[in-house]
Amino acid sequence: MNNDADIITNLEDLETFLISIENGGFGLTNVAGIALATSNKDGRRFVAVLDDKHQLLLSRWVTEEVFQTGQDLVRNGPSRTTH
Template identity: 60%
Template sequence: MNNEHDAIDNLADLESFLVSVENGGFGLQGVAGIGMATNTKDGRHFIAVFDDNQSLLLARYVTDEVYENGKEMVRNGVQTKH
């Protein structure tokens, strides 16, 4: 998991993270999906980027608030603003 100090702690940062992944901002190859999950060892929530083989490409911790309120954003993608 990435540095704990880089945890996503608000919905604006979650949106920015998602847009960056979608636009190739992290230089990731073969992105197939993004999901939110809970670490079974310590109960912390995180967002994960996967490839076609369901291998983890990138992960960032998220706060409980972002986990609860950002699920739809992750599930449905970022809505573009007109």
């Protein structure tokens, strides 16, 4: 998993991350979906960027609050289209 310094702590940062993914800001190819998930190892929450075979391409830790309140944002996508 990514560095703890990259943890997403609020919905604005989550939205910015989602927009960056949509705009190709991380140089990822074959992105098929984004999901909020829980680590089996330690129970920490994260946002996962997945390819069409459900393989993890990129992830960022999120706080419990972002996990609970950001589900609609991840499910429906960001309302902004640019940053």
